Amino acid sequence: MRNPQLNTHGELQHLLTLDGLPRDILTAILDTAAPFTEVAEREVKKLPLMRGKSVFNLFFENSTRTRTTFEIAAKRLSADVVNLNINTSSAAKGESLLDTVDNLCAMQADMFVVRHAASGAPMLIAQHLQQTGRDHIRVINAGDGRHAHPTQGLLDMYTIRHFKRDFTNLTVAIVGDVLHSRVARSQIAALTTLGVPEVRVIGPKTLLPTEVEKLGVRVFHDMSEGLKGVDVVMMLRLQNERMTGALLPTPQEYYKIWGLTADKLALAKPDAIVMHPGPMNRGVEIDSAVADGAQAVILPQVTFGIAVRMAVMSMLGSH
């Protein structure tokens, strides 16, 4: 079966997940993002690529940073942007997901940026568009359930490449709540595809998915052991809002064992970088001194995120 994200020419049509995307497409997105980083320094921070296109930010789940960076990216490409926070509108009145989509299509949408608590919602929308002959409308997954957050994964790859240049000699550690993390899944898929020889996941057993090794990663349940000699430390947010049942003792206890402190970071390579997808829980998964320290590249991640989203939108918006 053809990858539903690619058209018959093998070009990217929707961005739903990084899992299964070929390396040359990932690299093309990163390459395309590079010149977009310069736009922010211009007097007119705008390019005419998506002039006259309508982008609908369809957020069924709260998010400020992701929605804002998508909005800025679309606006810098001269698109018209409409933000819809659906958890406070029609869905609350009982309208179904696909009815909402049909209504927005009737308003001449060209692109949907979708965030949803249910895994697979963006894929469902993409399939629905195809089945109803609206192939020209593009879908970007801005995070679905525990499944994927592809643009976050891409901006993380852009950040790593920016600071480390080459993927093929790196050891990368992903630390924390992998179980609930769509970010981690996208990171693992991208790192593996881009040829990172060693990807580690570090976390308590209760917060790692069962059989996580099958994703091609080395598993560590000891933070000090796992951080030894790594080039990149990718912290994950502890997702309090997704915790059901007693997976954790207390945030304080978690910080003591799994929080990234200067002492623990010292076990990584001296030039290791520290990343975090945000929003950070200071004093839970990361110490403030590390988050604001010289090795942290957390704010560059945000800036690169705009360029990466511009690249994705402009690549989807063309054919």
Added chain:
Amino acid sequence: MKELDAEALYRQLATQIRPQVTPATALVGIYTGGLWLAERLHAELGITQPLGAIDVSFYRDDYASKGLHAKPQRTEIPFSVDGAHVILVDDVLFTGRTTRAALNELFDFGRPGVVELAVLVDRGSRELPVAARYCAHTLAAPLPRSENLDLQRDDDGRFTLKLTQAPAAER
């Protein structure tokens, strides 16, 4: 079309531009051939303003039908555009659409005082009201659309002009 001596044309172009250069003159090369020319002109003509480079990929008018070209490059305008005397440099002038895109992009950096266009070869077939102020050679008859004319640069920095068949999609 007779064989074109790109090195001789380059020298001719430099000779045309030289008398017009002032301390306010800035060169902006259009990727890729135009930037090679601009780099050499910048050194040879003693231009004091830093060299600019434009990749017009994000401003092309055929984006909707053709999409982004492979690996767009970074546009860099390292001088203040406001009031500047800018000479855009390209290798071959054809439809004029690249020049249009470059002008639009330039204006997103400020309001230049004067913009001129310098090209090595004018191959004809203009589709927009664009003319070069400096031009080393105009072909006697427009080249057929099925042919591409591009500047090449060898390892020693020497220029040649190469005629190739255009890929079917670009005709």
